[in-house]
Amino acid sequence: MKLLIFDIDGTLTHLDGATSRAYAKAFEIILGRKPNTDGVSMHGRTDPLIFRECFERSGFTGDWRAPYEAFKPHYLHELPASIANTKRTFLHSGVRELLAALAERPEQFALALGTGNMEAGARVKIGYFNLSDYFPVGGFGDQHEERFMILRDAVTASESFYKTEFTPDDTWVIGDTEHDVRGAQAIGVKTLAVATGGKYSVEMLRETGADDVRPDLSETAEIVELFCR
Ligand SMILES: [Mg+2]
Known part of the structure; x- marks a missing residue:
């Protein structure tokens, strides 16, 4: 898994x-x-x-x-x-389709959040887009200033929730900044970086050494296959 x-x-x-x-x-x-x-x-x-x-x-x-x-x-x-009250809020391209595709294979994929947001804030944000059911667990910014500690929390919480031990090789972090990539690298897991955040281009994200870099999450089938590797 x-x-x-x-x-x-x-x-x-x-x-x-x-x-x-x-x-x-x-x-x-x-x-x-x-x-x-x-x-x-x-x-x-x-x-x-x-x-x-x-x-x-x-x-x-x-x-x-x-x-x-x-x-x-x-x-x-x-x-x-x-x-x-903010007009231009949206989910990035392919997000809904990708999450739906992953959720169709619960024996293969376990989903979690790994975010600098405090948990309650994270829940407000994903709840606004009706994504809460996809993310029963996660690592959050409540306790830690450092991203790698949040990601480590996400792994620990996921192991307990999904009753599975996840090796670094079986774990992916999906994020839009070099901080996500560096945090993931610090705990030895794989990374998919996406250039949808507006601050980091595909080229900049490539320089971080992320395992895969994409303009967005719209290529559902390719991304599902990538996670299977
Ligand atoms: Mg981000």
């Missing part, structure tokens, strides 16, 4: 800034001013890391974890409305 760990933002979904807007609102509620997001990249990053960078760049010092804990419920409160 193959374990397929999917990133969310830029890989499955396009939310057109809905996340940043919810982030900014919640940040302002907790800290009393808009975050300075200059030079803070959200692509492929984890929620705590993004918060810490915004916190520091906005001129705050000292412990960021307590304000982060206070920020979380506000962010989760803002996120659904922020997504619903």
